[in-house]
Amino acid sequence: MSRKAPNGLRTAGTGAGNPSSSGLPIISSDDMCPVCKTIRYLNKDMEFLINPECYHTMCVNCVNRLFNDGPNQCPYAGCHRTLRRKGFRSAFFGDLSVEREVDIRRRVAAVFNQVEDDFETLRDYNNHLQTVEDLTFDLVSGAEPRRAAAEATLQRWEAEHKAEIERNRRAGREADEQSRRRLAAERDAARHRRAEAVREAEEEKMERERTREAELDSLAQGAEGGGVGGPQRVQLKRRGQAASRAVEAAVGAAVTTAADVGRLSIRGLKEKKRGPAAEGPYDPFGGMDFVPSRYQVRPGLAHPGIDKYRLDPGHVTGGYSFDEHTARAMFEAFAGLGVFIEDEKEVGIGLDAGEVATISAGISAVGDRMELD
Amino acid sequence: MEFNIDDLPVLFPYPRIYPETLDAGGNCVLEMPSGTGKTVTLLSLIVAYQQFYPSHRKLIYCSRTMSEIEKALVELHALMKFRTERLGYEEEFRGLGLTSRKNLCLHPSVKREKSGNVVDARCRSLTAGFVKEKKERGEDVEVCVYHDNLDLLEPHNLIPNGIWTLDGLLRHGEQHKQCPYFTARRMMQYCNVIIYSYHYLLDPKIADRVSKELSKDCIVVFDEAHNIDNVCIESLSTDITEDSLRRATRGAQNLENKINEMRDSDQQKLQDEYEKLVEGLRGADDGRQEDSFMANPTLPDDLIKEAVPGNIRKAEHFVAFLRRFIEYLKTRMKVRQVISETPPSFLAHLKEYTFIEKKPLGFCSERLTSLVRALELTNIEDYQPLQEVATFATLVATYEKGFLLILEPYESDTAEVPNPVLHFTCLDAAIAIKPVFDRFSSVVITSGTMSPLEMYPKMLNFPTVVQESYSMTLARRSFLPMIVTRGSDQASISTSFQVRNEPSVVRNYGSLLTEFAKITPDGMVVFFPSYLYMESIISMWQGMGILDEVWKYKLILVETPDAQETSLALETYRTACCNGRGAVLLCVARGKVSEGIDFDHQYGRTVLCIGVPFQYTESRILKARLEFLRETYRIRENDFLSFDAMRHAAQCLGRVLRGKDDYGLMVLADRRFARKRAQLPKWINQALLDADTNLSTDMAVSSARRFLRTMAQPFRAKDQEGISTWSMTDLRRHQEKMGEERIRELQAERDLEREHEAAAMAAQAAADGRESDYEMDEEDEAQLMALDIPS
Numbered sequence A: 001m002s003r004k005a006p007n008g009l010r011t012a013g014t015g016a017g018n019p020s021s022s023g024l025p026i027i028s029s030d031d032m033c034p035v036c037k038t039i040r041y042l043n044k045d046m047e048f049l050i051n052p053e054c055y056h057t058m059c060v061n062c063v064n065r066l067f068n069d070g071p072n073q074c075p076y077a078g079c080h081r082t083l084r085r086k087g088f089r090s091a092f093f094g095d096l097s098v099e100r101e102v103d104i105r106r107r108v109a110a111v112f113n114q115v116e117d118d119f120e121t122l123r124d125y126n127n128h129l130q131t132v133e134d135l136t137f138d139l140v141s142g143a144e145p146r147r148a149a150a151e152a153t154l155q156r157w158e159a160e161h162k163a164e165i166e167r168n169r170r171a172g173r174e175a176d177e178q179s180r181r182r183l184a185a186e187r188d189a190a191r192h193r194r195a196e197a198v199r200e201a202e203e204e205k206m207e208r209e210r211t212r213e214a215e216l217d218s219l220a221q222g223a224e225g226g227g228v229g230g231p232q233r234v235q236l237k238r239r240g241q242a243a244s245r246a247v248e249a250a251v252g253a254a255v256t257t258a259a260d261v262g263r264l265s266i267r268g269l270k271e272k273k274r275g276p277a278a279e280g281p282y283d284p285f286g287g288m289d290f291v292p293s294r295y296q297v298r299p300g301l302a303h304p305g306i307d308k309y310r311l312d313p314g315h316v317t318g319g320y321s322f323d324e325h326t327a328r329a330m331f332e333a334f335a336g337l338g339v340f341i342e343d344e345k346e347v348g349i350g351l352d353a354g355e356v357a358t359i360s361a362g363i364s365a366v367g368d369r370m371e372l373d
Numbered sequence B: 001m002e003f004n005i006d007d008l009p010v011l012f013p014y015p016r017i018y019p020e021t022l023d024a025g026g027n028c029v030l031e032m033p034s035g036t037g038k039t040v041t042l043l044s045l046i047v048a049y050q051q052f053y054p055s056h057r058k059l060i061y062c063s064r065t066m067s068e069i070e071k072a073l074v075e076l077h078a079l080m081k082f083r084t085e086r087l088g089y090e091e092e093f094r095g096l097g098l099t100s101r102k103n104l105c106l107h108p109s110v111k112r113e114k115s116g117n118v119v120d121a122r123c124r125s126l127t128a129g130f131v132k133e134k135k136e137r138g139e140d141v142e143v144c145v146y147h148d149n150l151d152l153l154e155p156h157n158l159i160p161n162g163i164w165t166l167d168g169l170l171r172h173g174e175q176h177k178q179c180p181y182f183t184a185r186r187m188m189q190y191c192n193v194i195i196y197s198y199h200y201l202l203d204p205k206i207a208d209r210v211s212k213e214l215s216k217d218c219i220v221v222f223d224e225a226h227n228i229d230n231v232c233i234e235s236l237s238t239d240i241t242e243d244s245l246r247r248a249t250r251g252a253q254n255l256e257n258k259i260n261e262m263r264d265s266d267q268q269k270l271q272d273e274y275e276k277l278v279e280g281l282r283g284a285d286d287g288r289q290e291d292s293f294m295a296n297p298t299l300p301d302d303l304i305k306e307a308v309p310g311n312i313r314k315a316e317h318f319v320a321f322l323r324r325f326i327e328y329l330k331t332r333m334k335v336r337q338v339i340s341e342t343p344p345s346f347l348a349h350l351k352e353y354t355f356i357e358k359k360p361l362g363f364c365s366e367r368l369t370s371l372v373r374a375l376e377l378t379n380i381e382d383y384q385p386l387q388e389v390a391t392f393a394t395l396v397a398t399y400e401k402g403f404l405l406i407l408e409p410y411e412s413d414t415a416e417v418p419n420p421v422l423h424f425t426c427l428d429a430a431i432a433i434k435p436v437f438d439r440f441s442s443v444v445i446t447s448g449t450m451s452p453l454e455m456y457p458k459m460l461n462f463p464t465v466v467q468e469s470y471s472m473t474l475a476r477r478s479f480l481p482m483i484v485t486r487g488s489d490q491a492s493i494s495t496s497f498q499v500r501n502e503p504s505v506v507r508n509y510g511s512l513l514t515e516f517a518k519i520t521p522d523g524m525v526v527f528f529p530s531y532l533y534m535e536s537i538i539s540m541w542q543g544m545g546i547l548d549e550v551w552k553y554k555l556i557l558v559e560t561p562d563a564q565e566t567s568l569a570l571e572t573y574r575t576a577c578c579n580g581r582g583a584v585l586l587c588v589a590r591g592k593v594s595e596g597i598d599f600d601h602q603y604g605r606t607v608l609c610i611g612v613p614f615q616y617t618e619s620r621i622l623k624a625r626l627e628f629l630r631e632t633y634r635i636r637e638n639d640f641l642s643f644d645a646m647r648h649a650a651q652c653l654g655r656v657l658r659g660k661d662d663y664g665l666m667v668l669a670d671r672r673f674a675r676k677r678a679q680l681p682k683w684i685n686q687a688l689l690d691a692d693t694n695l696s697t698d699m700a701v702s703s704a705r706r707f708l709r710t711m712a713q714p715f716r717a718k719d720q721e722g723i724s725t726w727s728m729t730d731l732r733r734h735q736e737k738m739g740e741e742r743i744r745e746l747q748a749e750r751d752l753e754r755e756h757e758a759a760a761m762a763a764q765a766a767a768d769g770r771e772s773d774y775e776m777d778e779e780d781e782a783q784l785m786a787l788d789i790p791s
């Protein structure tokens, strides 16, 4: 760790940069190596490195020259630290004091890596954050005794809570990994959508071209197409489809409104209009119910009056069930009961006049409705 | 104002619709022809509504520029005068306008400052709470008497009832030695109508301070709102440059010094602030809102109630935090390729390199405000760049969606020297306006050019109760829109990229200009799609001798990006129009001239729109926004671009027709306009005959000649009566008719009566306003000349 104030680093750098004004453009410290005084003007891709031991900058050439043969002393006057080649890296921040601060934070964050959920209350968490921040400050810019104390705290905590730190670290890494994956997925999705949009636009354009070409072709062929050429027909067809869809929608609407308004009680009518999808297996009787309502036919009926027929080969030839015989006899006996001739004459089906009136009103309402739509 | 009376038929659909909207508590989008007095219409209706119902909902009327605000106030004044006469007593009613300190300041030295920011800052240093405290303690500090006099008055009665125009407010302030700005600010809660600029509602940095106390049931009107989406977006976007970062660093440095100073002298104050922050942000926020430095950008409410994160609670910690963030940004700016990234990916990278978490970052702006207050800083303008960075920090941490960071290292593709700009752009106009819709139940968005109306609810993401576009009734065809698609040689003309610089196209445009310059009396305005194109075409015309030809008939004046030069050009233009020399003003469809300046009567008899004013589509920001619109609101790129181009074109066309006794030619010169006809506002589209949609230059000229000849006939006001101006009886008849039709649907009869009265009043008020018209014009002009920029 440097004992100099971080600001001192900066001034040392600029101080070395200044006295190089002999007709050349003024060179900032970013453009000149303070060690070998090479300027960027002479070496376009000069790169500067620092060593986190003391954060003194120098160019790659100098680093190679001085440290390739093993550890050496920092060439800065008054800095007696021993640096190694592998410690050098390029700085992320322009302001090296921030670079140093962030390095320290990296260390601190690796040790105090609890998250909000680890604390009982938000206030506890905030207090903890503040303590950590205080400690970091001591490490970064505190006077020596405070710095040492902070360093000691840090190390003690690290030693005492190894397992916990490790666990948090793993959890943190997982969370990071997850968010990274999410970001990547989002980016992919965006790229995909973009490609899709481009493709769609292309297709649309192609479609337009095709239509136009077709149009031209049909014009060229002239005679047989006449006014209603290919594309127009396509359009007509499309329009036709749209129209039929509209009609369907209208019918649907009409049915529901009629049902709501008129409260028609004919079961069959509603079902038919529901459209083909709702239909079950084919029913030749149109849903008519043949179960007799006025009597019940029991199988295996025994009665002296019919017993003799049971033995009659005329009634029980192959393929006949005798129960059919009785059922039929009963049907014939009851057929016609509950039918009123007068009503039948008027309407033709088994409904009374009032009901018929409602139906026709309902139907006309449906008709109106359709027109409106 | 004169024409308002003509307007009544146009208005008619309203009285019915209006109360419904307000009652239902919904939002609506209305398009009304320009220059037909929609301001007075809206005002009179809303005022009638306000006064009729006991709830007395407040009206917030937002306009764009200061001159528009003043105009609206004058109209309101006339309206109220009329109501008083009509009702026989004066209603308890107060209407105020608010604009920036720069326009309202009375302090002898402060008001002389040029920049609005400096005025704000200096005023704050004279009026902040701690300054007063110091004064009370007997310290020798400078204060503003105008401000302190206010404290002697009753806090809810700083100014008598009535309508106060900005001018009136200034006069009143001068007489009573009270500050007009703070009078308006503090009286906002107690008045019935407030008229101010959009920014006070939309810009979250200001809205929180100024418009916080307005109640939920306010009626909000955005006038001239065709550009509202851009205003919204701009209010949330920031650009960060290397220079601003440098100055932010300096600001942070100053802040640190101040903290050290204060630690030595007045430790207690810092401690107090710290204690408050431990409790939560709002606890720290007990200072008067109007004094605050800069408010936070839309922070979600739950965040505000939460305590400030522990690691930025202490002042020095926070400054170090800011420094780290700024250094990080500086490093990012060194990259030499274009980068665009979403906030989450930015945050991830930030955390990796600086250990700055999302949460404290979100508190940045508010924390800085609190610190600045605690430190009692007076030279606040020094901290502006720092505040910008803090605002950026807060926004980037708050919104995951709808924003994008774009780093552009070079100004243009050909530039050699890097000049990096980090654009933090808002892509979603709905974000800024959402609080407005959330907060107020009735929002009305209106303008002369808002076609297609559906676009606005879609872009701004709000439901509407009413969406209407009103057409115009005219006794005669007072404007002639034409679409010229071919030049005099029958070759089609267009400013599309492939052909725009072809000599034949340029020559055709030139001859179009010359022909119209010949036949147009007085003033003529020409709009180009961009400065770049205007410059190139002008130099080509120069080479072809076209300008010399035009020069014979008219003076030629050009708009430049420089406001000063342009206002000079405008002044000359007006003089030339008035003295009969006639002039051509060449300007840009997206420039200042196209937006704020009217060319009524002789100032503009022809508007020539050369080319469809599309946006510059290569801009990365625009591209990002288009993509966002497509993905989020299902608005296709081309639809948006064409909508945007057409609203600008319509805006340009609307410049010449500011009333019904005005007349003018509107020429759209581009092949592509023929297909975009449907996107013009209804009132223009209606007047555009099918025969006029596909003209060549010579045909256009002959039909323009015919039109101008009919316009030259004397036209008496009487001819208009019953057609485009209605007398009281006409009006009653119409109302009755409409009333019968809808009588069943209208809930109460008195509603009807009320509307009836309102409409009648509008008519009368308009008639009344006629006298005041002349005074107003002069002021107005002066303002226009100054090319006033909304603040």
Ligand code: SF4
Residues within 6 Å of the ligand: B101, B104, B105, B106, B107, B110, B111, B122, B123, B124, B126, B127, B144, B145, B146, B147, B179, B180, B181, B182
């Ligand atoms: S209080 Fe009013 S008059 Fe005084 S400096 Fe501020 S704005 Fe100007």
Ligand SMILES: [Zn+2]
Residues within 6 Å of the ligand: A033, A034, A035, A036, A037, A038, A058, A059, A060, A061, A062, A063
């Ligand atoms: Zn070197």
Ligand SMILES: [Zn+2]
Residues within 6 Å of the ligand: A054, A055, A056, A074, A075, A076, A079, A080, A081
């Ligand atoms: Zn060293």
